[in-house]
Amino acid sequence: MRLRRAIPTWLPTLLVAILLFVAVSWAKSTDRITVYWFQVIQLAAITAISALGLNLIYGFNGQFSLGHIGFYAIGAYGSALVTKDYMATWSGNPVGALSWMMAAQLGLVAVLGIVSGLRIGDRRKTLHAWATKYVLPHEARTITAVASLLMLMVIVAIGAAIAWVAQKALLALLVATLLRLSQETAQPILFALALLNGGTMAALISYLVGLPLLRLGSDYFGIATLGFAIMVYTALQNSDMVIETMKGARGMVAIPRWTNWGWVFAGLVLALILMRNLIYSSHGRAIKSVREDEIAAQSMGVDITRMKALAFAFGGFFAGIAGGLYAHLYGFLHPSTFSLVRGFDPLIIIVFGGLGSMTGTVVASAMFALVIEGLRVVLPQGFEDWRFVIYPVLLLLVMLLRQQGLLGTNEWGWLRAPLPPERDIPVPARQPGTPQVVTASVEEEISHA
């Protein structure tokens, strides 16, 4: 404890981060690692970002989700559409896709804002209570349902109108700014915007999906999110019916390969900072309390539905960003990458690293890639497929010997919970006549020992 206060926790963490970044860049530039291994390292970091999101949902918030891969896919295809438009204009304007995507999100946010701002849910209840006074119960239900549907349609129409107007404005703005710049200057800005949009798009959709589903218990929620992942997969298989350039089951090609070690590393660092700050804030504590005990959390004033939706949206955001980085790593996207089997990777990683440990997730992502790809090198020719025997056995062993995962809920360095500043806690002086009720009794200590 004393030592922890002596050295600022960010110092060793910063050193390790810099060392890692420099080491990989140096190894690549001096050809000490092959392009193939360089890709593996980048992919491991990308997976870590996505797994961090799932750890927030499952490890910290306690909601078992099998739909994470769906949000990864949304982020991947979403950002790929934007960058592909810039490089090989498919929508008629190099920034058309970007403007549409931003506008659609604005529209969605507007709809959500109106629904919560006008407290539509409460109004529905009021209407129902009022209607029951005058008509039969089933008639009252019908009236309420029709009225809510009408209200919702009007609100969605307003949202669509906002999106339509916003798209025109955004397009004009982007054409006037982004397209004026040279390609070298515009490219990183556009890439950052594309990634961010993929992330927020995934976050918005996960929020919308989460609100109704999160009312279910954890196992049911898992199955429901599995349904969502299948829906996304099927939609991607047939995506060419809606947007030709997504190419459906043939796979989307000609995505600019802009992802490099710098982008991936920056993404991972930002994700860790964001996640760490969230976890050790008032909201983070509320998120963890939901995992520990929902009823107790509610009774302490925590809005558990909101906290679950929040964690789910943040998790979706992380998956979306990671998906975007993935799309621009290989320049090719195929629905099979986002099939359910691949969807288990982040789940395995977070359980392996420790549910509720950010450090564990990062370490486990690295090990996961190292084991799968390392075995390919180690195993003799013709035995490569044995790695899918060895790796599951390793998983089994870890689960048998260390159920809590590699790190349990422990963290390292700057990712550890910050200690509150040291202070002398004033112990209230007891008034005469007040018994020593509030100190631990001796008996209790004995019984505990």
Place this chain on the structure above:
Amino acid sequence: MPDGHDLFMCPTHTDRERTLDICDLSKMFGGLRAVSDFTMSVPQDGLYGLIGPNGAGKTTVFNMITGIYEPSDGSIQFAGKEINGLSPHVITLAGIARTFQNIRLFQNLNVLDNVRIAFHQHAGHGLLEGITRLGRFGQRERVITESAQDLLAVFGLQDRQFEIAKNLPYGAQRRLEIARALAAEPRLLLLDEPAAGMNPAETEELMAMIHFIRDRFKLTILLIEHQMRVVMGICEWITVMDFGQVIARGTPRDIQNNEKVVEAYLGTQVGRERLHAS
């Protein structure tokens, strides 16, 4: 003394500032009527007891007051406002906090965080402030931490703030749960069998502690208890339930002499003797 003489009248007037007014509250679980036409009113600044044999529906009443169950019928007013049907967290914000019969701490979190969570809704900072560590974050976080530590000190837990809650001894867990409930800044504190599983010495401590809490935090306390010693020792006013209905109410002395209560509890002469012995 509150007007409790009429057993089945719903409260309609205020002769003393009321905290909680429950009127004709019922709860059905399928075909089972767990609580039936429960009526009770709790005036401010007092220690009130709700007792009854096992399965009488006491905890169901608590769960309805705190919004965990939605009542099938009836009304619950807190400080003059209807709280029936509101979400639990909204009710907590309105000023009702509780503890649980079988302790419900955030087991894998440390003692300090257990208490700090209760500050989230009424003293927390914004989401963006938390993520960026800007704005009110530092100031709010300091206030929350210090208030939580002060509260822990009141309950003798200041040296254990970094211990994991589930590793605390039983008595300390009970105290932590009460400290956590107080962090939600309630005006009404509901204690569900606080003496459950305690030995006589611990029970003695607990009784003194409940008095101490009431005086220090200036709040109304409503408690469910099985141990007659506790109820008779500290409650000013008692409501007795059996089979989901109110069967008696009055001062501890009235209750001790009430035939119906004795019958409900033991049904024999032994019961009477037990009650008097305590």
